[in-house]
Amino acid sequence: MTGRRRRTKVFLGTVLHFTGDPWVPGHEGEDDPDAYHLYDPGALVVRDGVVVWSGHLHECPRDFTDDGHVVDHRGCLIVPGFVDPHIHSGQVDAIASPGGQLLPWLRDYMYPAEMRFSDPDYARDAIAFFFDRLLESGTTTACVFTTTHPQATDAFFAEAHLRRLRMVSGKLLMDDDNGGTVPKEYLDRSVEEAEEECRRLIGKWHHTGRLRYAVSPRFALTSTVAALRMAGDLYQESRQTGRPLWVQSHLAENLDEVRRAMEKFRDLDPRSYLDVYNKCGLVGPRNMWGHAVWIDDADRALLADSRAGVAFNPTSNLFLGSGLFDLDRARHAEVRVALGTDVGGGTSYSMLQTMNEAYKVVALANTYPEHLEEKDRKTLTALRAFYLATLGGARALHLDRHIGSFHPGREADFVVLDWAATALLKRRTEAARTFRERLFALATLGDDRAVKQTYVLGEPARPRHQ
Ligand code: GUN
Numbered sequence: 001m002t003g004r005r006r007r008t009k010v011f012l013g014t015v016l017h018f019t020g021d022p023w024v025p026g027h028e029g030e031d032d033p034d035a036y037h038l039y040d041p042g043a044l045v046v047r048d049g050v051v052v053w054s055g056h057l058h059e060c061p062r063d064f065t066d067d068g069h070v071v072d073h074r075g076c077l078i079v080p081g082f083v084d085p086h087i088h089s090g091q092v093d094a095i096a097s098p099g100g101q102l103l104p105w106l107r108d109y110m111y112p113a114e115m116r117f118s119d120p121d122y123a124r125d126a127i128a129f130f131f132d133r134l135l136e137s138g139t140t141t142a143c144v145f146t147t148t149h150p151q152a153t154d155a156f157f158a159e160a161h162l163r164r165l166r167m168v169s170g171k172l173l174m175d176d177d178n179g180g181t182v183p184k185e186y187l188d189r190s191v192e193e194a195e196e197e198c199r200r201l202i203g204k205w206h207h208t209g210r211l212r213y214a215v216s217p218r219f220a221l222t223s224t225v226a227a228l229r230m231a232g233d234l235y236q237e238s239r240q241t242g243r244p245l246w247v248q249s250h251l252a253e254n255l256d257e258v259r260r261a262m263e264k265f266r267d268l269d270p271r272s273y274l275d276v277y278n279k280c281g282l283v284g285p286r287n288m289w290g291h292a293v294w295i296d297d298a299d300r301a302l303l304a305d306s307r308a309g310v311a312f313n314p315t316s317n318l319f320l321g322s323g324l325f326d327l328d329r330a331r332h333a334e335v336r337v338a339l340g341t342d343v344g345g346g347t348s349y350s351m352l353q354t355m356n357e358a359y360k361v362v363a364l365a366n367t368y369p370e371h372l373e374e375k376d377r378k379t380l381t382a383l384r385a386f387y388l389a390t391l392g393g394a395r396a397l398h399l400d401r402h403i404g405s406f407h408p409g410r411e412a413d414f415v416v417l418d419w420a421a422t423a424l425l426k427r428r429t430e431a432a433r434t435f436r437e438r439l440f441a442l443a444t445l446g447d448d449r450a451v452k453q454t455y456v457l458g459e460p461a462r463p464r465h466q
C-alpha cells in the first residue's frame, strides 16, 4: 500500500474543465452546460503524472482518498494548465518596447533583442527566465518561436525537457532581410544550411519526451519563396511518417504587412496572404497561425477545412495597433481558435490578463452595428475564455489527446488559482452572486498573483532561474 499511496495524489478544490466549446450560436452571453464539468468541492486524482479520476469530492472512490496523498486546495480553483499557442522566447528582454506598429517595432526592437541569443550564456539565462514566467502564470504548454540560432533552440528544448514540459517549438527561419530591416548576421546563411539545422533539431528533439518540433518560418516578409518551399517540403514529408511536424508562423497581422506580402509574392498569384503559405505547402493540421486579423471568409474556410489553428493575441494586437481579431467569424467558420499572449508583442505572460483583453476586443465588435439587438451583441463569457485558454488551445494544436482537460489518461498539468489573491479580487469575489460572475472577475482582475501553484505531471513547478 505504501508504494501506491506515494504514487496517488488527490487534489481537492473547485475543479473546472471542458469537454467542448461552451459557445452557443445565437445565444450570446450564455454557455452550453454540456460543454464543461464543474465540481465544487471537487477532486482531481493523479497517479504517475496522469489524471486517473476527477469529479465531485463526495463521489471520489474511497480507495483514492484513503490511500492517496491528499493535497488540499479547497477555496481555490483547479483548471488544466494554460496553453499559450503563440509566444516568443527570444523577446524576453524586449517586452514593452515602444516601437509603434509591427514593421518598425520589429526592426528597432525585436531583431536586435533576438540577436543577443547568439551568446550561449545569455541564451541559457534568458530561456530559464522565460520558462519561470510561463509557469508562474500557470502556462504549462506553449507553441514558441525561438530565434534563428540553432544553439539557442537546443538550449530551449533542453530546458523544456529538464522541466518535463509539453512544448512545441522550432528555430526561426529567416533568409530575407525585408528591405534591409534585418541585420544580415541574424539571417540564415542559406536555405540549404537552414534545412540541415532544422533536420538536426528535428532528429534530436521532435518526440523527445513531451517535445514537438514546429517548422517556423517567421513570416512571409523575412522568407524567400525558396525558404517557404523548403519549410513546406519538410512539413509535407513528415506527414507521410508517424511523426508529423507542426508549422507556426505569422499571418495577416498588420495591413502594411499584408500589402507588402501580396506585392512580394505576386509571381505566385496568391488569392490572399494565407494563399502564399498554402502555395508553398505549409497549410494543414498542426499549423498555428499567429494573429490572422486581416483574413476573409475564404481564408477561414481553408483554415477550418485544413484543421489548422489560429492564435487570437489580443494584448499584442492592441499594443501594436494591428486590428481587432474577429472571434465571431472565426467561430462561425469553425476555425480552431486558441488564445495567445504573443509576448513580446503581447504585454503580459498571464493568460488571465489575455482573457481580460480578449473580452474587450470582442466587446468592441458591438461598436458600429447599433441596430444589433441585445441578444445578438457579441460577448466573451468567462467560461468560454477559460475554454480557449485550455482545451481550445490544446485542440488548436492537436494536443488534446495529451493535455487540456482532466479526462482520465490526460497528462496532469494543472494550475491552482486563488480567488482571493489580492484585496481587490477577494472583495469582488465575495460580492459575486454566481460562479460565472466569480470566474469573470478572476479572468478580468487576475494575473500571476492569482496563481497559487502550477503543477507539471502532478508535481509542483519550481522556479529555476538563478
Ligand atoms: N511578425 C513577424 N515577426 C513577428 C514578431 O516577432 N511578433 C509579432 N507580433 N509579429 C511578427
Ligand code: ZN
Pocket: 086, 087, 088, 250, 290, 342, 345
Ligand atoms: Zn508573434
